[in-house]
Amino acid sequence: MSVDHSGTSEVNKSDSAPLFARAAAAASRAEVRLAGVIDDYFRSEEDRLDDRTRTATAAMLRATVQTIAQDLSARASDHLGDHLGRFCTTTPPRDVGAAALVHRLRESGLLRDRALMAELFAQVRQDHLSAALLARGAAGATPWLHDLAGSPDRALAGAARAYLDAESLRRSGRVADLPDMLRERLIWWVAAALRERWAVAAPSRTAVDRAITKAAQRSMSAQNDQDRSDVAADRLAAALGRAPAALPDHLIRALEEGHLLLFITLLSQALALDDREVRALVLDVHGEGLWLALRAADLDRVAIARIGLLLADADPRRDIETLADMLDAIAQVAPDEAMDSLALLALPAEFRSAVRALDNAVMR
Template identity: 25%
Template sequence: MENISDLFLSQDGRLTEHQRMLMTDILHKLIADLETVVRGELATLLMEGGSAPPELLRLLANEQIEIARPILEKSTLLRDVDLIEIVHNRSEEHRLTIAMRARVSEQVSDALIEEGGADVIETLLKNPDAKLSGEGMEYLVAESRRVDRFQEPLLSRHDLPSELAHRMFWWVSAALRRRVLVDFSSVDPTGLDRMLQDATRRAIASHEPGDSVAERSVRLVARLSESGQLTIGFLKCSLRQQHLSVFVAGLGRLSGVNATTVWRIFRDKGGESFAVLCRSMDMSRNDFASLFLTLAEARGGQHVRPTSFLKEILDLYDAISVANARAALTYWQRDDAFQQALDDVGDVG
């Protein structure tokens, strides 16, 4: 094997093309009879030589992982169809090695997502040279709700769309929430009108006809707004008196955000989403701090966070730009239907 490989891989032109074809055929027939250690050495030699025929590389890439690893890691002669076949038919170690390649196409990534376990997917997400399809990215964002280890690698990817990042906001940790709010801001101007129209339709559809508490609250804050009496002070007073529908309606009126999204923010105990809403209104830092503390008290004194938590929220409030806050709200309003669907699934589970 060493003698044949030495001849085959030599660069001094000792073999004609016909002879190289014969040598390839000989090696192809020998591979099945060689010991594992020898096959591994052959795989390394072929990779180092750089002139190996693709058919030999494909054969060795399908071997056990000790033999296949150097080829799966480094060979640029393997086609996507070869890699996808290996993903579907070989071991998890083969898939893990492919996920670490210097170049992974969308098609190969889709196959890895379909067949691979959490280790493979996390490795793929951490590979900056791996391309993910839109469908694959959206699936992994949804999966990140139950698989925490996907969250940080997803939010670290340069190709994660802002819309999907803001979708993840509702289930990631406080630290990752801050990353979403600071790093992901852009809204496609061409899609903005459509987003807001969708949000408006959902907001209208969420209100049943009749004289409900919510509708009476909306009418009340409308009158107060027209007379200039809808203020931050009024919102704090509504909270202290536990008029939550009035508070939500007033906050929605002042911010221009639909009731569905405001209620979602009100129920979110983390506080970051409330900071986003207030920042979008360009509320002063002092007004925000006062309103935030009043909200915490209204939710129940036993749930009030320590002083250090208020400092963290205020630091976040200072770090978020008004533009980023408004972008986040645009995505959240557009995404209400999706979030509601996830909540429904969670409730059933």
């Protein structure tokens, strides 16, 4: 007697379909992972992201997303008020797990944003170099900025206190100090990720979307420039800039106390260059661009040597012997010639970006 297996076969195929789909997805992921490993293998050590920077960047991103998510959740919940239970089948969480949100944003590809990631990497490297400079500071040195905070010059004292407060707040929270454009972009991304997590009855989705939108807009408008380190550094640098002859001493004192942000801001204001471009020169371990920038600011051989030594002591990757060999040549460059070599950095940001894209296309 024959047995009909057709029905069983159809059931088995139906039951095993998810397994086959997962196996195919795993194979696809393995190919992507292999391609990434191969790319990493052939990347030079200088171009590879070190584990310390990777870990600190991930922590800074999580802290920033957590801060934004908690703010948005609180604002949206407050906006919905008594209607919360009618609109949502689960309460919008005020204590949101940042790791899950970051995973979702990363999975979506949104975090592959060149401008955002470049800013995060730069802030982490700046923090690491600042910490290393502070750790190697001269023992018993007079706390320059704290002295400035007690200055009889009320404007200077206020600017110094604001800068110290802003830096203390930022370092304690490990939250990224993002420029407005990037902060607003990240707020909208976190708002979209939160939206997915709220179980909402279909007819009420519009009301909840409206609440999240208003929460995001209010979060953007609530940004207080007084709390931002870069804004506070701008004001302090402007106050110090009233004595241009003291610039070399100010730059050296800023490095000695680990205030790399202030060093960058002082130099960018003296040269009228974008501070993020100057930051890139400072973080470049080879340093040629930085030496030219210091000459453009009319620093002499002794001041440049002191700055180079401070940076090399804080970052072993910097070659102090090469700088020593180059010092005479650097000192012979006229300030206006040095400034001409940095002319591209004085262009508007979008123009600068387009020029570089065209240059890179020609090089390829």
